[in-house]
Structures are given as C-alpha cells and as structure tokens.
Amino acid sequence: MDGLDALKAKYLTAVANVGDEAGLEDLRVAALGKKGEISALMSGLGKMEPDQRKAAGAMLNVLKDEIDAALRAKKGALGDAALNERLRSEWLDVTMPGRPRRVGTIHPVSQVMEELTAIFADMGFAVAEGPQVESDWYNFDALNIPPEHPARQEHDTFFMNRAEGDTRPPHVLRTHTSPVQIRAMAAQGAPIRVIAPGRVYRMDMDQTHTPMFHQVEGLAIDRDISMANLKWTLEEFCRAFFEVPSVELRFRASHFPFTEPSAEVDIRCSWEGGQLKIGQGDKWMEILGSGMVHPKVLTAAGVNPDEWQGFAFGMGIDRIAMLKYGIPDLRAFFESDLRWLRHYG
Numbered sequence: 001m002d003g004l005d006a007l008k009a010k011y012l013t014a015v016a017n018v019g020d021e022a023g024l025e026d027l028r029v030a031a032l033g034k035k036g037e038i039s040a041l042m043s044g045l046g047k048m049e050p051d052q053r054k055a056a057g058a059m060l061n062v063l064k065d066e067i068d069a070a071l072r073a074k075k076g077a078l079g080d081a082a083l084n085e086r087l088r089s090e091w092l093d094v095t096m097p098g099r100p101r102r103v104g105t106i107h108p109v110s111q112v113m114e115e116l117t118a119i120f121a122d123m124g125f126a127v128a129e130g131p132q133v134e135s136d137w138y139n140f141d142a143l144n145i146p147p148e149h150p151a152r153q154e155h156d157t158f159f160m161n162r163a164e165g166d167t168r169p170p171h172v173l174r175t176h177t178s179p180v181q182i183r184a185m186a187a188q189g190a191p192i193r194v195i196a197p198g199r200v201y202r203m204d205m206d207q208t209h210t211p212m213f214h215q216v217e218g219l220a221i222d223r224d225i226s227m228a229n230l231k232w233t234l235e236e237f238c239r240a241f242f243e244v245p246s247v248e249l250r251f252r253a254s255h256f257p258f259t260e261p262s263a264e265v266d267i268r269c270s271w272e273g274g275q276l277k278i279g280q281g282d283k284w285m286e287i288l289g290s291g292m293v294h295p296k297v298l299t300a301a302g303v304n305p306d307e308w309q310g311f312a313f314g315m316g317i318d319r320i321a322m323l324k325y326g327i328p329d330l331r332a333f334f335e336s337d338l339r340w341l342r343h344y345g
C-alpha cells in the first residue's frame with residue numbers, strides 16, 4: 001500500500017507542531033475519526049484480495065498505532081505544559097506573612113461607657129438619652145440651681161446665641177446629664193432607675209479639663225430608697241468597674257443644689273510605682289458626687305416628693321477612665337492620636 005509513509009510523515013509532523021488541545025483533537029478526528037483518512041483506508045480493505053488485505057491491514061494498524069501514540073504523547077505534553085503554566089502563574093508563597101490589617105480600637109471613653117452601662121444594667125438601671133442642647137430650665141432651674149448661681153455664668157456655660165427678638169428661652173450646651181434624668185422622670189414617672197451617660201460641655205481647658213467631656217449620672221426613685229441603697233449601689237459599681245473583690249468608699253458630706261443630703265465619694269487606693277491600686281492603701285481618690293434627690297427637683301420633674309424619694313449620683317467618665325487605665329492627660333483623649341489610641345485602645 002503506497003503513500004502510507006507520506007501519510008505518517010504528514011500526521012507526525014502536524015502532531016509535533018500543534019499548539020493546543022483543540023488543534024490536537026482536530027488532528028485525531030482527521031486521522032482516526034469515522035471520516036478520518038486512516039479510517040477511509042481501512043474501509044477500502046474490503047475490496048482487496050485476501051492475502052493483499054492481510055498485509056495492508058497489518059501496515060494500516062501499525063500506522064494507526066503510531067499516529068495514536070503520537071497523539072497521546074502530545075496530549076500529555078500539552079497537558080503538562082498547561083499545568084506548568086498554571087503552576088508558574090498561580091504560584092503562591094504560602095510562607096508569606098499575611099498582609100497587616102489595620103484595625104481600629106475602641107476609645108477608652110467608649111470602653112468605659114460600655115462597661116458601666118453593662119454593670120448598671122445588671123443592677124436594674126435602664127439607659128436614658130436626651131438632647132445635648134438644653135433649655136436653661138432643664139439644665140438649671142429643674143435642678144434647683146438658682147438664677148444667680150455661679151454655674152450659670154458664661155465663664156462656665158456655653159450659651160446659644162439668640163437673634164434679636166428671638167423669644168425662645170435661653171438654650172445652653174448641657175453642662176451635665178442631669179436634664180436627661182429630669183426628662184426621663186417627667187416622661188415615665190416613678191418608680192424609675194436610669195443612668196444617663198453622655199457628652200457634657202463646660203467652658204474649661206487645662207490638663208484635667210476639656211470643654212467637652214463625658215459624664216454618667218444615675219437616678220433611682222422609689223417608695224423607700226435610702227442612703228444605704230446609694231452606698232450599696234456605688235460599692236457594687238466600683239467593685240465591678242475596678243475589678244476588685246472589695247472596695248472601701250468614704251462618703252464626705254458635701255452640697256449640691258439638687259440633692260439633700262449630698263455626699264462626695266472617695267475610693268481607697270494607693271500609688272504603687274506610678275500605678276494606681278484601687279481597693280487598698282492609704283490614699284483616697286474622689287470619684288463621684290451623690291445624694292438624695294432634692295424634693296424641689298422631684299416636684300419640677302412631676303414626681304410627688306411626699307410619695308417618692310431616691311438617690312442620684314454623677315461621675316466624670318473621662319476621669320474614671322484615667323484612673324482605671326492610668327492615663328495622665330485628659331486632653332490626649334480628644335487629640336485622635338493613633339499611637340495614643342492604639343496604646344490605650
């Protein structure tokens with residue numbers, strides 16, 4: 001059977017030069033497919049003499065096997081090449097360290113707000129919110145702070161500007177969160193147990209005072225609440241907040257227009273190597289002010305003082321955060337210095 005050598009050369013060359021698996025498949029179909037050249041020759045065997053057919057059939061089978069082997073070898077080679085290309089292009093050094101992800105931190109003030117909210121929630125106090133711009137009635141009058149009281153002076157309080165003829169009552173940036181407590185009492189009446197954390201504003205600026213800072217006040221009004229309940233509530237708060245098994249508090253008689261009797265509260269502590277140790281030692285650190293709510297304040301809030309009574313307290317959140325986390329300068333709280341935030345966050 002002549003021409004077989006040319007056919008073999010044609011296909012072996014084509015297989016050697018083909019560049020991809022699709023082209024290789026086309027070659028396989030052209031040679032060995034049902035309509036392929038080799039298959040056509042095979043089907044021609046039927047017309048030959050028996051001894052011719054035997055020889056030609058054997059030669060065709062050898063040719064078919066040779067081309068099939070070449071096709072398989074090339075398919076393997078192409079497959080390897082594709083795999084090697086993928087290994088090269090998709091190579092990944094799994095020993096590389098991960099990309100550093102910049103994560104934020106919780107500001108110490110937010111951290112303290114969350115902690116004390118949770119501690120007081122466990123003691124049955126809800127959280128009350130209120131406006132930061134307050135009328136002077138809610139911020140001062142309702143709290144039994146008389147008109148000529150120094151706290152109302154402009155050197156201490158931010159007053160909103162008023163256009164000529166604006167007859168609305170004076171408004172201020174609230175100087176404490178007490179007005180939130182007044183609004184809560186007026187809204188829900190007694191009994192009530194709320195804490196009011198939030199931003200407050202005072203015209204003040206030095207290492208331990210900034211014009212905006214954070215306060216939390218607590219209020220518990222019921223039928224027979226006493227100073228003993230106040231004492232227990234504050235001790236429980238301090239034990240949980242400062243994470244110590246026991247605390248010693250000192251109640252010093254004091255005066256606030258909105259409470260009677262009033263007491264400033266110190267916590268026993270010691271300074272060991274620049275670190276504040278809470279709960280033991282020979283020093284006292286003032287942490288908050290408190291007292292029994294003045295009857296005039298209850299009346300202003302629409303609560304009958306002949307039927308209801310209770311305690312209130314207030315503390316500076318920034319201040320207790322400084323105590324707990326050993327932060328020396330309050331102004332650093334508001335400079336948004338990432339190094340500071342990362343260190344204390």
Ligand SMILES: CNC(=O)COc1cccc(Nc2cc(Cl)ccn2)c1
Pocket residue numbers: 178179181182215217219256258259288289290291292293294297312313314315316
């Ligand atoms: C940083 N704060 C302090 O040194 C003192 O804060 C205090 C002290 C005593 C009471 C209160 N709050 C209060 C609220 C109502 Cl609605 C009625 C009566 N009192 C806040």
